[in-house]
Amino acid sequence: MTEVLLAARALTKRFGGLAAVSEVTLDLWRDRIHAVIGPNGAGKSTLTNLLSGDIAPTTGTVTLAGRDVTGWSPERISRAGLGRSYQKTNIFRPFTVWENVRLAAQSRTPHAARWLRPASSVREANERAERALELAGLQARRDHFAGAASHGEQRQLEIAMTLATDPQVLLLDEPLAGMGTAEAERMVELLLRLKKDHAMMLVEHDMDAVFALADHLTVMVNGQVIASGSPPEVRADAGVQSAYLGEEQVHG
Numbered sequence: 001m002t003e004v005l006l007a008a009r010a011l012t013k014r015f016g017g018l019a020a021v022s023e024v025t026l027d028l029w030r031d032r033i034h035a036v037i038g039p040n041g042a043g044k045s046t047l048t049n050l051l052s053g054d055i056a057p058t059t060g061t062v063t064l065a066g067r068d069v070t071g072w073s074p075e076r077i078s079r080a081g082l083g084r085s086y087q088k089t090n091i092f093r094p095f096t097v098w099e100n101v102r103l104a105a106q107s108r109t110p111h112a113a114r115w116l117r118p119a120s121s122v123r124e125a126n127e128r129a130e131r132a133l134e135l136a137g138l139q140a141r142r143d144h145f146a147g148a149a150s151h152g153e154q155r156q157l158e159i160a161m162t163l164a165t166d167p168q169v170l171l172l173d174e175p176l177a178g179m180g181t182a183e184a185e186r187m188v189e190l191l192l193r194l195k196k197d198h199a200m201m202l203v204e205h206d207m208d209a210v211f212a213l214a215d216h217l218t219v220m221v222n223g224q225v226i227a228s229g230s231p232p233e234v235r236a237d238a239g240v241q242s243a244y245l246g247e248e249q250v251h252g
Contacts, residue, residue, distance in 0.1 A: 003030050005199040006082070006169045011050055011060035020046040022223045023060070028169055028199040033191065035202045035214035039243075043223035044203045045087065048171050051201070052084045053077040065168060079108070083167030087174050089154045093147030097138055097157055098129065100146050105129040105164035129164050136160035137190060152183025156190060163194070170200045176209050188212055211235075219243075 006028040013021045021043045028034050036044050049055045051062055053074040061070045069077050092100050105128035133139050136156050141149060146157055155175055162170065175191070176184045188209055191200065204210050210217070210231075217234040219227040227237045234240055 004028065005030050005065055006051065006201075007063045008047075008051060009061045009063075011047070011062065012058050013046055013050055013055065014058045019223050021050060021057075024220070024223075024225055026201075026218055026225075026228070028201055029215075030168070030199045031196055032215040033195055033200045033202055033213050034216045034218065035204060035210045036218045036220060037204065037207075037210060038220035041222075042220040044220055045173060046223075047220070048084065048173050048201070048203055052082060052171055078165060078167075081166070081168040082171065083162035083165055083169070084171035085155075085158045085162060085173055085175060087177065089151075089158055091146045091154055091157055091161070093145070095146055096143055097146055097149065097153075097160075098133070098142040100157055101132050101138075101160050101164050102126065102129040104161035105132065108165050128166065132160045132164035135163055135190075135194065137186070150183065152179050152186060155179070155183075155187065159190065159194075168198060170194065170198050171203075172200065173203045174205065175202070176204060176206045184209060 004027045008024060008026050011021060011024045012019060024047055026034065036047065038044055050057050053069070053072050056071050061068060063069065064077065064080050064082055067080060069080060092103065102125055106122055106125040108128065109122055109125050133142060136159055138153070138156055138160055141153060146154065149157065159175065176187050179187060184206065191213055194200065202213060214231055217229065217231055218225055219234060219240050221243050226243060227234050227240045
């Protein structure tokens, strides 16, 4: 069922006299991918940090699954159903792929830090980790060390770790950054598989991937939204063309 799972209203973050994000309003719907694009310094990562609780807003509100989570800690928001990835891959490189995902799944079990109990015996965590590995397409790599995986596989692993926490909403910050063509295609396929059961916000500079994936686009410049709508509507927006995309990118 399509429903709004995360909503931001007039979200603003000021650092001194600078408004890094100014009066941003958006809705993230289940079964839709909402891409946020804009030049460097537009406020995209700050917006993501506001939604995830990594930084607190100056003004405005965030609701997650109908609950006001404004000002909550990142850990509390995560437990309420939000998962995110970061620009820099955030994995445990000396551990295997399976151990990374199981550790993320274990964080959602009661008494997650019960040190005298073997992690392998926590059935609920193991089952959640298996589902996440399957969704991310990493079953064949489960026993490989994470640090030896390709860049694209490490990004898949980070998403698998996020999925192991059972999120309803996914905030993905440049998941295709640094990927070759084949890896980018696999990531696009993964995100499309995840779409049905999640609301997703994608911050991405790869315009081919954005227009292949996004159901809705929001364009930011200098902390403000200058356009928001379907990809065809955004492509046709003269302000977007001059401020960000450029005539060649929009029509090429």
